[in-house]
Amino acid sequence: MKKTLGSCANTMMRFNKRAFVCLLALCTVLTCFSFWSRCTTSTNPERQAVSTEESDQALHFHNRNAKNYDLPVEMEIPVAAATSPMHDVDCDINHQYIVHCRRENDEIYMPFSFIKKYFEVYGELQSVEGQEKFEFSHSYSEVHQPPDVIRPDGIFMSFEHYNVEIRKRVLCVTATEGVPMSTQWEPAGHYYPIQIAQFGLSHYSKQIFEGDPEVTTLLSGNDLDLDRWLVASKTTVHSLFDKMRLSDVIEFQSSDSLTNQGFHASMKEGSHFAVTMDIKFISNGSITATIRSDSNTFRVHYVFSRRLISCSGRDIYYGLGENHLGKWIHLARDIDLDLFKGLALKCSKSRKTKDFTLLDIAIRGHGWVDNVTISSSAHMDHFYDAANWFLNNQDTRGGWPIGVQRKLIPDVMELAPGWYSAMAQGQAMSTLVRAYLKSNNSVYLHAAENALKIFEISSAQGGVKARFGDTYDWYEEYPTTPSSFVLNGFIFSLFGLYDLKQVASGEALETVTRFYNEGLRSLKAMLLMYDSGTGTFYDLRHLTVGLGPNRARWDYHTVHISQLLQLSRMEDDPLFARTAKRWDEYRVGKWAPHN
Ligand SMILES: *[C@@H]1O[C@H](CO)[C@@H](O)[C@H](O)[C@H]1NC(C)=O
Ligand SMILES: *[C@@H]1O[C@H](CO)[C@@H](O)[C@H](O)[C@H]1NC(C)=O
């Protein structure tokens, strides 16, 4: 007996109309490609079997991505008779609900909107040279290759493809610290060390990947060429020698009112947005970037206020932090990002996020300025902002405590504010080691070495170390009790240990080598616990608290693959490359064989 339609079916039905329009539009071109899942009318095959067949077809239609294994032989394609009638037929889904399908001779066509939800697959109509084509894919993310040679001063994994600060959960890159502020788990915002490290490592990797930016110097105290600069009335500008910095600088003095243009440089069709400068305000003042987009003009102001970001109409304000008044600061801003984050606050009706032009940079108030540049990017400045954040915020235990509560599983796996994360410690190490190797400044190295201590402290004692089966050490991204054994965070912590191992010496070298080797031993023993046969598990909660497994969504699955590829280049063990290959096959619909 049929059950009544569940809510799931209702959802499906809402999509039906569109799906059928899609179906009709496609069937002339695509009837021959049976990408619609096939239902046999006489039998009721297990879901497993249907999906396997479907995934073979997915491979067939996705062969440009299938590099690692043989494709199934070309399918026999039934050619529909031009006159063959197509009519409605009900599809009874596991005796649970009904979906409206179509029948044409022996073939049954199910709406893709149903297939998509039911199997968690993806597809979209494309138009190639005027020809419609439907692109089906089993997953949505791509695997980026790590570098061939893993070096502690090289590109970090495949982070040249990451753009951390553009994400919605980043409120802004603060003008006080030059690092992202996260709203994840805490809408008011907090500094999340993992996000800061990833911000630094992505800019570092982009710098290597893209090469040096195009830089235009707008102002330098050494070269009194002020051709590009305009001076508003009641504003004075002159050169002087700064004894502290041993540098010629420009002194400016004007009203600090935001309506005053002060001392400003106009750009000709500025398409570069990275602005850097060394500046010291003696009394209150501000910096303003004016940006045009079509007929709208926006202004991004950097002011001495405690509010990190705010807006009013088309004016956006970033706080420079009141305690920076009277001190030299090195400011590096991506003006387009600052505008983008400001527009996200929704003060202005105009939300256009591209085709901006930077028109003008103005400085006002009283102070000294030097080295004003405008560039295609300021990756290394952002990288050092991140590295310096780690220097300035490391606590006495060598850690970067995370100030928000984290509920991995409410009431079962929770962390109170102030927890440490092995992933944060490890990613900070990767950042600090690179800063040390680039700058040759040993403060970065010492901070990275100090970050080791937390690895030895158990989760129960407020550290990050868990044990699996009383045999294997595991460095926890989320050091809950009971343990969670999150895979990607653990591997990132190993990458940090690996980077530090290349440059540490003495006792620190001994310690980091021990931690790394223990971690690697655990990883080799435990890796395949994360293999579900069709994808990967994000953590091992199904083993530690007896709940259902937590499947890694596709973007985490591809992070797992990139990490294994990197491990295969770091370690002489075929396990990593072999597993990476299989996991990559899951991504395009190939499953592990069943009995
Ligand atoms: C500086 O001026 C801005 C306006 O330009 C004002 O909002 C801010 O409160 C002033 N800060 C100080 C420290 O006086
Ligand atoms: C400007 O840059 C030069 C070269 O990096 C540096 O020596 C100088 O100290 C900078 N000026 C200021 C005021 O920091």
Ligand SMILES: *[C@@H]1O[C@H](CO)[C@@H](O)[C@H](O)[C@H]1NC(C)=O
């Ligand atoms: C790096 O710094 C050390 C001292 O801390 C010094 O002996 C060495 O020559 C420096 N190397 C470079 C390349 O600057």
